Structures are given as C-alpha cells and as structure tokens.
Amino acid sequence: MQESYGYLNKIDKDPSNLIKGLQAVQATEGYVSDVSIIAVADYFSLPAVEVEGVLSFYAQFKRTKPGEYHICVCDGTACHIKGSTLILDWVSTELGITDGETDENGLFSLETVACLGCCSLAPVLSINGKVYGNLDRKGTVKILKEYRNK
Amino acid sequence: MNISDKITKIRVGTASCGIAAGANEVLELVKKHAGNIPVEEVGCIGHCYAEPLVDIETTGGTVSYSHVAATEKAIANMFELGEDNRFDIPAGRKAKELHKVIRLAGRICPTSYDEYIENGGYKGLKKAFAMQPDEVVGEVKKSGLRGRGGGGFPTGMKWGFLAAKDAEQKILICNADEGDPGAFMDRSLMESVPHQVLEGMLIAAYATGATKIYIYCRAEYPLAIKHLQIAIEQIYERKLNELNGRSLEIIVKEGAGAFVCGEETALIHSLEGKRGTPRFRPPFPTDSGWKEWPTMINNVETFGNVPIIIGEGGDKYAEIGTEGSKGTKLFALAGDLKYPGLVEVPMGTTLAEIVFEIGGADPDNVKAVQTGGPSGGCIPVELFDTPVDYDSLRSLGAIMGSGGMIVIGKNRCMVETARYFLDFTHRESCGKCTFCRVGTKRMFETLERIVGGKGELEDLDFLEDMGNKIRKGSLCGLGQTAPNPVLATLRYFRNEYEVHVIDRQCEALACNALVDVQLEQSNCIKCKLCIKNCPVDAVSDDFVIDNNKCTRCNTCIEVCPKNTIFRVKKGEGFYSE
Numbered sequence: 056m057q058e059s060y061g062y063l064n065k066i067d068k069d070p071s072n073l074i075k076g077l078q079a080v081q082a083t084e085g086y087v088s089d090v091s092i093i094a095v096a097d098y099f100s101l102p103a104v105e106v107e108g109v110l111s112f113y114a115q116f117k118r119t120k121p122g123e124y125h126i127c128v129c130d131g132t133a134c135h136i137k138g139s140t141l142i143l144d145w146v147s148t149e150l151g152i153t154d155g156e157t158d159e160n161g162l163f164s165l166e167t168v169a170c171l172g173c174c175s176l177a178p179v180l181s182i183n184g185k186v187y188g189n190l191d192r193k194g195t196v197k198i199l200k201e202y203r204n205k
Numbered sequence: 206m207n208i209s210d211k212i213t214k215i216r217v218g219t220a221s222c223g224i225a226a227g228a229n230e231v232l233e234l235v236k237k238h239a240g241n242i243p244v245e246e247v248g249c250i251g252h253c254y255a256e257p258l259v260d261i262e263t264t265g266g267t268v269s270y271s272h273v274a275a276t277e278k279a280i281a282n283m284f285e286l287g288e289d290n291r292f293d294i295p296a297g298r299k300a301k302e303l304h305k306v307i308r309l310a311g312r313i314c315p316t317s318y319d320e321y322i323e324n325g326g327y328k329g330l331k332k333a334f335a336m337q338p339d340e341v342v343g344e345v346k347k348s349g350l351r352g353r354g355g356g357g358f359p360t361g362m363k364w365g366f367l368a369a370k371d372a373e374q375k376i377l378i379c380n381a382d383e384g385d386p387g388a389f390m391d392r393s394l395m396e397s398v399p400h401q402v403l404e405g406m407l408i409a410a411y412a413t414g415a416t417k418i419y420i421y422c423r424a425e426y427p428l429a430i431k432h433l434q435i436a437i438e439q440i441y442e443r444k445l446n447e448l449n450g451r452s453l454e455i456i457v458k459e460g461a462g463a464f465v466c467g468e469e470t471a472l473i474h475s476l477e478g479k480r481g482t483p484r485f486r487p488p489f490p491t492d493s494g495w496k497e498w499p500t501m502i503n504n505v506e507t508f509g510n511v512p513i514i515i516g517e518g519g520d521k522y523a524e525i526g527t528e529g530s531k532g533t534k535l536f537a538l539a540g541d542l543k544y545p546g547l548v549e550v551p552m553g554t555t556l557a558e559i560v561f562e563i564g565g566a567d568p569d570n571v572k573a574v575q576t577g578g579p580s581g582g583c584i585p586v587e588l589f590d591t592p593v594d595y596d597s598l599r600s601l602g603a604i605m606g607s608g609g610m611i612v613i614g615k616n617r618c619m620v621e622t623a624r625y626f627l628d629f630t631h632r633e634s635c636g637k638c639t640f641c642r643v644g645t646k647r648m649f650e651t652l653e654r655i656v657g658g659k660g661e662l663e664d665l666d667f668l669e670d671m672g673n674k675i676r677k678g679s680l681c682g683l684g685q686t687a688p689n690p691v692l693a694t695l696r697y698f699r700n701e702y703e704v705h706v707i708d709r710q711c712e713a714l715a716c717n718a719l720v721d722v723q724l725e726q727s728n729c730i731k732c733k734l735c736i737k738n739c740p741v742d743a744v745s746d747d748f749v750i751d752n753n754k755c756t757r758c759n760t761c762i763e764v765c766p767k768n769t770i771f772r773v774k775k776g777e778g779f780y781s782e
C-alpha cells in the first residue's frame with residue numbers, strides 16, 4: 056500500500072465499501088488513475104479488473120484529470136426543455152473544448168450531467184459545485200470570463 | 206405592520222435552489238447588518254422561482270421578501286420593512302395546495318433538533334413506541350399509503366412482509382437516488398426537513414424489527430447528505446436509535462451516478478460495492494436483499510409521510526385523496542411556467558389545477574406535461590382535467606412516477622423531447638437485457654434520423670413495434686418503461702412526427718436540422734454584434750446569414766438588441782452557392 060493513499064485507511068476493508076473507496080480517491084485527486092486502481096484493488100484485496108469493472112459502470116468516476124474549474128452543464132429534462140444544448144454549445148465555443156474534455160492549460164473541463172436538482176432555475180450549470188441558474192448566453196459568457204480572470 | 210415593529214428574527218432560505226440564486230451572498234450581507242438579531246438558515250418553502258427568499262419576523266408578524274439581491278440597497282430595504290420585493294404566495298398556490306409533508310420545510314432550521322421538536326417533531330415516533338410493532342404496521346396499512354418512489358406499491362403491505370421475517374439481520378434502505386432528471390422532491394425534503402425523513406425511518410425500523418438502516422443518496426446532493434449526517438448525529442446523541450433492544454446504525458452511502466441504481470435490486474448491488482445491475486425478482490428483497498438478508502426499500506417521500514400517518518392515525522390520513530391513492534403528493538414543477546418549484550397537493554387534484562392555477566402557466570402556451578420522467582409519458586393539454594393519481598395517469602400511457610412534472614410549451618418539439626429521453630435511457634441501460642440494450646439504441650438512432658430530417662414514414666411503425674418488444678423483453682422497470690416517452694408522443698402527437706418525416710419540417714422550430722436562421726433587415730440597426738459574435742462567420746458584412754455556414758447555435762439571436770434575427774422554416778433562409 057503506497058503511503059499517498061493513507062486516507063483510504065479510514066474506510067472499512069469490506070468490499071462493499073469499494074465504491075466509497077473510489078469516491079475517496081476521486082475526491083482527493085479529482086479522478087481515478089491507473090495507479091489508483093491498483094492501490095484500491097490492493098486495499099480491498101480485489102483483482103484490479105474487478106475494480107475497473109465497477110468503476111466503469113458508474114458515470115461519476117473520471118478516468119482523466121479534470122481542469123482546475125470543472126464545469127457541469129445540466130442536461131436534465133427541465134434544463135433540456137429550456138435550451139441546455141445551446142448552453143453547452145456556447146460554453147464549448149467559448150472554451151474550445153467539448154463534452155468530456157479538459158483544455159490544454161488544465162484550467163477548464165466540461166461535462167454534461169443529468170439534473171443538479173435546481174430544475175426551477177433551469178437552465179443551470181455548475182462550476183466546482185457552485186450552481187448558476189436562469190442562464191442566457193450573456194450570463195454564461197460572463198461567468199466563464201470571471202473564472203478565467205480569477 | 207408598523208415601522209415601530211421590532212425585528213425579532215431573520216430567516217434566509219439556503220437550500221440548493223436558494224444558493225444557486227445567490228442566497229449565500231445575501232446571507233452574508235444580512236448577517237453583517239443584523240447586529241443582535243438572530244439570523245437563521247432555513248430550507249426550501251417550495252417557491253423556488255422567487256429565490257433568494259428572506260423572512261423578516263417582527264413583533265407585528267412576518268414580512269417576506271423575494272428575489273433579494275446581494276446589494277446594500279436591497280438589504281436596507283428589508284431592514285426598514287420597505288415595500289420593494291415584498292413576497293406573497295400566489296393566490297392559486299394558496300388555494301389549491303395542502304402542505305402536510307412539507308409543512309415545516311423552509312420554516313425551521315433543518316439542522317436544529319430543538320426546532321423540529323418545538324414543531325411537533327418525533328411525536329409520531331413516541332406514539333409508535335407506545336404501540337405494538339404490528340399495530341404500527343396496521344396504521345400504515347389503514348392509511349392506504351402507496352410508495353412514492355414511482356411503483357406505488359402499498360407501503361403497509363411491504364412493511365408487513367419484513368416484519369414477518371425471523372432473521373438475525375433485517376435491513377431497511379431509504380432510496381434517495383432520485384434518478385428522474387428533472388425532479389427534486391426528495392432533495393428538498395432531505396435538505397429542508399431531514400429529521401422528518403429520519404423519523405419515518407425510525408418508525409419503520411421499530412415496526413419491522415430492522416437492525417440496520419442504509420440511506421442511498423444521489424452524489425449530486427451534497428447539501429442533503431450533509432444535513433442528514435448532522436441529523437443522524439443528533440439522533441445518536443439522544444439515543445433515539447435505541448430500539449428493539451439494540452442500537453441501530455444509520456449509514457449514508459453516496460450513489461455514483463447511474464439511473465438504474467434507483468431500481469431496488471440494482472441499488473442493493475451498488476450498496477454491496479458491485480456494478481449496479483438489476484436482477485430477476487423473485488426473490489423479492491424482503492426475502493433476500495442486502496447480502497441476502499431480508500431487506501425493505503422505501504423512498505424518501507414515503508418515509509416523510511410516515512410521521513404524519515402515525516401522528517394523526519391511518520384513518521384520518523386516508524380521508525384525503527382518491528379511491529386508490531391516499532394522502533398528498535409532492536410534485537417538482539418545472540419547465541415552461543411562471544412559478545416552478547415544489548408543490549404539495551391532495552391526490553386527485555387535476556393536472557389543470559397544478560399546471561395553470563398553481564404553476565401559473567399560460568394556457569395559450571402549453572402543449573403538454575411530462576410526468577414520470579424517462580419512464581413516463583406526456584399528457585396533452587386536452588386531457589388536463591385528469592385527476593392525478595396512480596391509476597388515472599397509467600390509463601393515459603403516462604405514469605405518476607416519483608413526481609417530476611415538466612410543463613412543455615408550444616414552442617417545444619415533442620419528437621425532440623422523445624429523442625432526449627431515449628438518449629438518456631439508452632445510455633443508462635445497464636446492458637443486461639438485449640432488448641433494452643440494443644432496442645433503446647435503435648429507437649434512439651431512429652429518432653435522431655427523424656429530427657435530423659432523414660426519417661421515413663416506416664420509422665414510426667418501427668418505433669411502435671420496437672417499443673412494445675422492449676417493454677416485454679426487459680427484466681427491470683428501466684427497460685419496461687423506456688419506450689413510454691416515445692409511445693406516448695406517438696399516441697398524442699403523431700402529427701408532429703409526420704410533419705418531420707413527410708414535410709421535413711419542425712413546426713416548433715426546435716430541430717436544428719429542420720430550421721434556417723434569418724435576419725430581418727428592416728429593423729436592423731447595423732450594430733454588428735451578430736457579426737462579431739458569430740463563432741463560424743456566417744453573417745456577412747451586409748447582414749445576411751448564410752445558412753450553409755450557420756450551426757443554429759442561436760448566438761446571434763441572443764446578442765441582437767433589436768430581436769431582429771429569427772429561426773424560420775427550413776428553406777426560407779439564405780443559402781450561398
């Protein structure tokens with residue numbers, strides 16, 4: 056067990072906690088790397104393929120490093136009806152990346168998600184968990200500029 | 206209300222919807238100016254369209270403010286009990302709603318055990334403790350409560366199954382996965398009144414003899430998870446979890462973003478740390494569930510109803526509602542309407558009452574309402590006098606589902622909406638059943654073709670045929686219901702499909718492949734904003750949009766200060782050679 060994964064020690068080694076372990080890795084590193092998969096497999100005494108099998112089932116787990124600012128454009132029903140595809144288009148154009156990508160400087164990454172639970176403010180997006188609602192193009196571009204200049 | 210009234214307390218709504226609208230910034234400013242006046246954070250009262258919301262309690266009563274901006278001016282206005290941004294509950298909502306389950310939501314501090322107690326909290330649990338476990342099950346049976354997670358299974362009967370089991374371990378699971386994209390009833394409850402949901406679980410555990418409780422919560426709901434955890438600590442401190450002669454563990458587990466994990470057998474697999482694939486039932490979870498122990502799963506809102514049932518008695522509870530559906534139901538109203546938010550109405554309230562009177566939607570601009578999310582269907586406005594309960598919605602080819610209700614305006618395309626849902630379900634299919642895995646993909650591809658302007662009339666028959674096969678050939682509810690959005694739109698909006706495949710047009714002007722974009726020269730002030738902002742240089746120097754280049758991204762339409770750029774029918778726009 057590598058020392059850098061010491062935070063896993065807080066979790067009970069029962070394999071039913073595998074998802075929790077992977078979530079801890081992702082919360083710390085932002086994604087789950089090949090190295091992490093082996094460390095987690097070691098920790099729970101499971102074959103690495105089984106860890107990968109579970110991990111690939113769940114949309115939450117990222118296999119590539121996200122940017123400093125991770126943008127989730129909501130494409131739940133309410134947001135879709137209210138034009139989330141346009142929002143995605145505008146963000147994409149503004150940042151030069153598409154769904155699932157991270158930009159060259161590692162500053163922004165972009166992903167679509169299904170519902171952030173703020174449907175009454177649709178369309179919405181979140182950046183590192185902070186939700187912005189009632190978006191139009193102007194608002195969207197302004198928010199991105201603010202983050203870029205941070 | 207007099208100027209001389211003294212402010213005694215200030216409440217700021219800081220549920221997710223409030224925070225997204227800027228409540229945290231407002232809270233900070235309010236705190237800065239409040240001096241000795243207590244400032245409290247509360248949950249969501251359901252009027253999400255009006256966020257951020259602030260209640261000023263004074264010696265003369267409460268004054269509420271909506272759309273509060275985080276500016277010194279707006280804050281000063283409230284401290285002076287000024288007239289700007291005063292908030293009143295719209296008359297339609299006052300008249301038609303009945304708040305029982307969300308009675309305390311947004312009125313008390315979610316993480317204050319004492320405030321919950323002061324407002325009648327844990328009275329149901331106390332009352333239950335004074336009864337025999339089977340009497341508690343009996344009250345729930347009498348109440349007629351049906352599961353709020355979508356299936357509508359009689360809750361009392363399910364409790365009876367678990368109670369009858371004689372096993373060393375019995376597991377209770379709260380399904381807080383809320384997978385319907387466009388629904389937020391469970392989020393609101395957990396964020397705003399976590400103790401009420403937990404009280405329901407404790408009563409259930411007492412009645413069924415459960416030995417452990419799991420709450421499986423959607424990872425996108427960090428605030429709900431936080432509030433639950435605080436409330437669980439408070440329960441532990443007061444030893445409310447000591448029942449049936451042992452101390453009960455309550456464990457919150459985060460989901461990992463898979464819709465199918467809302468299905469109960471998939472959820473159990475996920476809780477065991479495995480891939481979330483459903484399995485064949487029987488055995489039902491109450492016979493063999495988590496690690497093969499008898500396991501019972503109920504939804505968050507189902508648990509939220511329990512303290513009320515035990516508190517007022519099953520018979521009293523059953524006085525509200527329809528023949529087959531008792532009590533009240535929460536709906537997450539969103540889409541094309543004036544007052545989106547969380548509403549609670551008696552079962553049997555009509556769709557028209559919910560959408561028009563409560564939601565304030567414009568009757569001239571509503572085409573349909575989508576209930577039950579990706580498993581449900583749309584109901585056209587002509588059928589809005591249908592009372593909302595489990596059975597009437599099913600007879601229309603929709604389902605009640607968990608309570609997501611999306612109002613669809615006239616300017617939206619039903620074919621595109623159906624395509625959206627199949628895009629969702631084909632990606633969320635776990636892949637176990639061939640019909641679900643491949644069939645939903647074929648349906649999705651067919652719909653893509655139709656909205657792309659390449660569909661044929663035969664495609665509509667294919668969709669119907671394939672939809673019926675997927676229904677029959679799938680193991681779990683995901684596949685069995687996945688074709689619903691398509692079958693329902695084909696039933697009620699077949700003409701829209703036909704216009705797409707025969708005329709190659711989209712009357713709602715929503716499908717990008719079937720529209721052009723045009724600039725109306727007569728109103729143009731030549732500000733060049735469209736030219737500057739177009740990402741593909743499709744606007745010429747003399748303000749003509751070339752539809753060969755245009756990607757229909759709407760940027761020019763949004764930036765035009767004179768609203769002189771429009772989507773028009775395919776073929777009406779300009780095309781370069």
Ligand SMILES: Cc1cc2nc3c(=O)[nH]c(=O)nc-3n(C[C@H](O)[C@H](O)[C@H](O)COP(=O)(O)O)c2cc1C
Nearest residue numbers: 352353354380383384467468469503504507682683
């Ligand atoms: C694909 C699928 C997704 C589901 N998602 C949820 C969900 O997000 N929340 C929920 O409570 N029930 C969901 N259910 C229903 C559950 O399987 C189960 O019936 C319910 O949690 C039982 O609780 P109840 O009797 O209190 O409704 C889903 C079912 C299917 C087939």
Ligand code: FES
Nearest residue numbers: 131134171173174
């Ligand atoms: S649909 Fe976007 S927040 Fe719910």
